Amino acid sequence: MMQQKLTGTERGWWIISLENRVWLPQGELPSGTANQWSLQGHMALPIGEWLGETVWLIRQKMVSDMSSPRLIADHDVQLFQLVGRGVQLAEFYRSHQYCGYCGHGMQHSPHEWACLCNHCHERYYPQISPSIIVGIRRDDHILLAQHQRHRNGIHTVLAGFVEVGETLEEAVHREVMEESGIKIRNLRYVASQPWPFPNSLMTGFLADYESGEIKVDPVELISADWYRYDNLPLIPPPDTIARRLIEDTVALCRHQ
Numbered sequence: 449m450m451q452q453k454l455t456g457t458e459r460g461w462w463i464i465s466l467e468n469r470v471w472l473p474q475g476e477l478p479s480g481t482a483n484q485w486s487l488q489g490h491m492a493l494p495i496g497e498w499l500g501e502t503v504w505l506i507r508q509k510m511v512s513d514m515s516s517p518r519l520i521a522d523h524d525v526q527l528f529q530l531v532g533r534g535v536q537l538a539e540f541y542r543s544h545q546y547c548g549y550c551g552h553g554m555q556h557s558p559h560e561w562a563c564l565c566n567h568c569h570e571r572y573y574p575q576i577s578p579s580i581i582v583g584i585r586r587d588d589h590i591l592l593a594q595h596q597r598h599r600n601g602i603h604t605v606l607a608g609f610v611e612v613g614e615t616l617e618e619a620v621h622r623e624v625m626e627e628s629g630i631k632i633r634n635l636r637y638v639a640s641q642p643w644p645f646p647n648s649l650m651t652g653f654l655a656d657y658e659s660g661e662i663k664v665d666p667v668e669l670i671s672a673d674w675y676r677y678d679n680l681p682l683i684p685p686p687d688t689i690a691r692r693l694i695e696d697t698v699a700l701c702r703h704q
């Protein structure tokens with residue numbers, strides 16, 4: 449957990465990140481020794497392992513090739529998760545230089561990813577925002593929507609952030625009602641995925657249609673409709689939880 453000053457001989461994967469960007473020369477995450485990338489003398493924090501080697505975080509900006517971590521999402525889902533961790537930790541330390549209660553400067557905990565105020569003894573952890581995402585089946589159809597936030601032609605399942613004081617299940621029922629006007633039943637949990645844009649943890653569910661007619665919330669959605677499982681529009685890429693929920697629902701539709 450301790451930052452260390454690089455001598456140059458350290459090996460591994462190098463996440464160089466600031467302001468939600470990451471250094472990807474030629475679109476790849478750099479690997480090898482610190483010397484190879486002229487990183488000796490920099491402070492680096494080990495934040496995980498990838499293919500048997502240490503993943504290091506260096507919190508700074510390079511002069512070029514600072515990119516969105518989205519570029520890594522298509523490479524490998526595990527690597528994307530580590531890059532997401534690095535980008536979020538870099539942003540956490542940048543936004544927690546001073547205590548929110550008393551305004552004094554803070555220190556990094558040597559034991560965990562946390563910032564400590566030595567004056568009032570408050571402790572801060574990286575913010576994680578839980579969100580829900582749900583695949584909804586009606587006989588051999590699936591509910592897919594085009595979101596206002598992503599105007600890229602992709603049709604996907606419904607999603608939204610959990611509100612304070614709400615269970616995950618309540619959040620699913622509320623989001624589905626708010627965005628599409630329908631009621632669901634038989635809600636069950638499937639899997640989760642960290643999603644570093646900027647700090648969400650998506651929890652994935654499947655559900656069945658219960659009642660109601662689709663009524664689109666125009667603030668959130670461009671469109672929403674039932675699609676037969678063998679005639680889907682453009683859907684999200686593999687290795688996303690949205691895609692998995694769609695594929696799981698398609699499998700259920702096929703067995704109808």
Ligand SMILES: [Zn+2]
Binds near residue numbers: 548550551552565
């Ligand atoms: Zn304080």
